[in-house]
Amino acid sequence: MAGRVKQMLTPKQARFADEYIVDLNATQAAIRAGYSSKRADATGYENLRKPEIAAALKERMDKRAERTQINADWMLKRLAQDATADLAEIYDPNGNLLPVGSWPMAWRTGLVAGIDTAHERDGTDDEGKPTFVTVRKVRLADRTKLLELIGKHIDVGAFKDRIEHSGKIGLESLIADGE
Incomplete structure (x- = not known):
């Protein structure tokens, strides 16, 4: 940084930054970092506004994104994949559900909110043991x-509230109303 000395974090501020990226909850991060729980909400808010802490948080989040390979591009690709997945991919040509292990990854990793199963004997596995679960x-x-979520991420504006006004509001109508 030309002309500026980079300000160091105190140990408590560094701990706050470490704790904040755990759950992105400033109040809880302040408490876990050792700040007073009575003022944790204010302290967390204040810490987030300090440029040196904000820079440390960005650095930690960038390192986490690099380490996990989860970033905005990954998220958008995943959301798009999930939003466009074809339900027919989990059924056979006769309309029967395929075994879960045969489903495409998108269906197995997020598109299914729950599965109801019945416990009944329906065959044997490779070792000759009976299998009992049917979806x-x-x-x-x-x-x-x-x-x-996709719309918010790419800011297409499709989910913004719109407020429309009609009528004449101007100096003339304000003067007329004041009479």
Whole structure:
């Protein structure tokens, strides 16, 4: 930094930064970092506004994104994949559910909100042991929420509240109302 000395964090501020990236909760991060729980909400807010702590948080979050390979691009690709997945991929040509292990990854890792099963004997596994679980009902994740998240991420404006006004509001109408 030309002309400026980089300000160091205190140990408590560094601990706050470490704790904040755990759950992005400034109040709880302040408490876990050792600040007073009585003022933790104010302290957390104040810490987030300090440039040196904000810079430390950005650095920690950038390192985490690099380490996990989860970033905004990854998130948007995943949301798009989930929002456009074809339900037919989990059924055979006769309309029967495929075994869960045969489902495409998108269905196994987020698109299914729940599975209702029935416990009944329906065959044997490779070792000759009886198998007892049959999927009876699949509850799907809320795709509208996926689309909303995509819209917010790319800021298409499709989910912004719109307020329309009609009528004449101007100096003339204000003067007329004041009479």
